[in-house]
Amino acid sequence: MQFVADILLVAGALGAGIYCFVIARRLARFNDLESGVGRAVALLSMQVDDLTSTLSEVRDAASTTTESISGLTDRAELAAKRLELLLASMHDITEAPEETGSSPPDGSEPVFLRHAGGKD
Numbered sequence: 823m824q825f826v827a828d829i830l831l832v833a834g835a836l837g838a839g840i841y842c843f844v845i846a847r848r849l850a851r852f853n854d855l856e857s858g859v860g861r862a863v864a865l866l867s868m869q870v871d872d873l874t875s876t877l878s879e880v881r882d883a884a885s886t887t888t889e890s891i892s893g894l895t896d897r898a899e900l901a902a903k904r905l906e907l908l909l910a911s912m913h914d915i916t917e918a919p920e921e922t923g924s925s926p927p928d929g930s931e932p933v934f935l936r937h938a939g940g941k942d
Contacts, residue, residue, distance in 0.1 A: 852858045915932050 853860045914936065
């Protein structure tokens, strides 16, 4: 009876050894850098590096563009303030007399008037 138990034990050990050998070969092919998951991991790693450098370049370009837009916005605000001032000053000019061939009553150019109670 012990002889049969020893034979079954040896057969089980050989079966487990063969199973481990097959699994080891599959794992080696699975992790192979040329065709397995190792290749996929290597490709993904290279793509992450490329995307990181591209993101850095885009971030620098966006920073430069932001500074440029900020400067243009400041210039536009100054121009808008000047236009508002010019438009406000146009309200102070009296209308020119009609073209009847006569000059203004005192013979001078258009007069600028300040209105009391106007906006600041």
